[in-house]
Amino acid sequence: MAETGAPRRQSLGFLLLYALAWAGGAMAYVPFLTILLPARMTALVGVSDVEYLGYVTFCGAVAASLAGIAFGWLSDVTRNRRGWIAAGLVLTILLLLAVPLAKDVWTLIGIILLWQLALNMVLSPLAAWAGDCVPDEQKGLLGGLIALSPALGAWSGAIATTPGLVSVDGRLAVVAGLVLLAVTPVLLFGRPRPFPELTAPPPVCADGDVAARPRGPAVRMWLARLLVQIAEAALFAYLYFWFRSIDPAMQDNEKARLFSVALTLAVPVALLAGRWADRRDRPFLPLVIGASVSAMGLVGMALAGDAGMAKASYLIFGIATTVFLSLHSGQTLRILPRSDRRGRDLGVFNLTNTVPSLIMPWLTISLVPGFGFETLFLLLAALAAGAVLLLATLPRGR
Template identity: 40%
Template sequence: MLDRRRTFLILFALANAGGVVAYAPLLTLIFPARIWAIAGDSAIQWLSAATFAGAIAASIGNVAFGWASDLVGTRRIWAAAGLCLTIVSYVLMYFASSLFEIVSAIVFYQLALNMLLSPLTAWAADVVPDEEKGFLGGWLAAGPPIGAIAGVLATQFAGERVQFSILCLLIVSLTMPLLLLRRVPAVEPSAPVRQDRARQLKVDFALLWIARLIVQVAGAVLFAFLLFFFRSLPSPIAQSDVAVLSATTLSIAFPLTIGLGRLSDRIGPRKPFLVATVLLAAAGLMIMAMQTETRTAMLGYAIFECSVGIFLALHNAYAMQVLPSPVRRGRDMGILNLTNTFPALIAPVLTILVIPGHGFGMLFVVLAVLMALAALCLLMVRGDARFDMRSGQPITAA
């Protein structure tokens, strides 16, 4: 059983990377470039509108498809359907020739992608025991660097047909092995949670949710407008250079996250790791805010992206431990994953309000202040899970 779970963990990490490949190069590099080419001077406004519409679709789809996988009783069928429709959405994106068609295609794409990702995330919460979720979180960090490397690979080719084809091939290759895996039984809680502890877990979960939302808002701003930021500098860098920067940074974050995730499994508390990474991300934003020199701005972004990558992976590990219902993990993970989609609704509004009058520098200062607020939310979490590594039983700390 242990070998099957370890096999699942590795294949899930690859499938999660396939999901990142499905959105990272497209939404950070290819899609903004398409909007820029068609909309010209109105590119930021149209990109904001498309991001907003896509985020609404993603928010609905993530909860709905996760909940549907709860009710049907299998994650695999929904994920397989989502994979097929994600490839279809890429075809629609390629043939879209007007702004209306591109926005419509991005809405369909977000629904299809969340039909794939939401059941997969719930599947991991079903199968991986709590005392190994830090290790799982570490392996989740493989997704961003693989997605960034896919962006580097895709942007080496000028033709969009080749770029889309490469991404579709990678998505299918990374995701299919998990969908073909033999059934791995779910892990159920060994004992019910005390009522007083259940109430505290809800408060802790809410604080973790808010902290993650804030971090994701900052990430969403840079995710959507990073290319525009570097093009606004006195010495702008090319699309492929941005892709290389992201790939290098996230490749450094990956081994760090695996080590820190395993360390958090062994020593118990995850909160110190989360607080430290949030504060480092805020420092990276301040460096970007104060610099117009391209190399220093790239360093600030590298610090920010590396810190956020570690935070999100370890946050996933902790949040999976406090889901309220073992029979509604798909629904609850969908609610948690609203922190991935809501920022796409907030980020365009924030960007439009700040950038036209104050520029990117002020925007990054605002985001750094928000990151400090996220750290405060984490410090207010009263409980932090610890585990007897021999028995796997949780030891709660008040």
């Protein structure tokens, strides 16, 4: 613990190990859901791949929604974040390795359901662990470091899909190995400085009720993230097919590299914006700017007439959205109502990651066949603009 009167800061070593572990979660799902699963789906069902990808996305999102709340709550009750993370890690790796064994689409869907449960056994307690040991003065830095997660997740996809590196089925083994290497260090060597006030139960009022924080800011943060995540989820699941429609000659590795470049460029932007937010005590302003630029990128994608403009617009959208979501993850920890139910409440916030996957397939199936990706992107831009309105009037600081 810092000395009295000194700034309250968590050790940089723990923050870096934590950021690497969080990146391990992205390494598990980014290459799998954006590249490897769509390719596997095409191999199993051919021209029906988009339809079946919608089904598997829907079913997986339901499983992830329930698992996020359940495992977050269990880690609250047991006060054992590490144990749940370790168990989920083992199951996640085993299920990734089981994917090539699926010889029909329904077996694949079953594996994806179990994989979603296991992955959220890792991610929900891991998210709550940050709330247990990172003070408000470092929430912006935490958000900036979290931006490493999607970048490393995307680069893991680029590595796994490198032509000639491994067989198609062997790509999932590469991903599983990277996940293991990323998450294990914080479990073995992570020794965060204690901040007892962050884990102390909320006081009880004279009438016996728990004195929780106001819920208004949390609701608005939840809704804003939901709107941006709907846009992000649509691109996350259908980026493969959109680029294929723009440039049929684009290879899988080129798609993965473009995705990686956007997320990598977002890292220094998020770190600078997060540190600025900490120093100026303006935690929500970078979120407003990020959502605004995301909307602009989506408009550019809707108007893209060639591969060059499509790639440039996607880079704008990808960078801004990654900065927004990373910083949002850090700042969410400051507005949760109850410290003793942090894991459960973050599970509810995780619905902003999974509910879009319930909405997005039907939105895409309804709009893309008849109106094209252009109409979809304009609608998503309007949703991102709605997030700007929700966040623009939040209180300035602590």
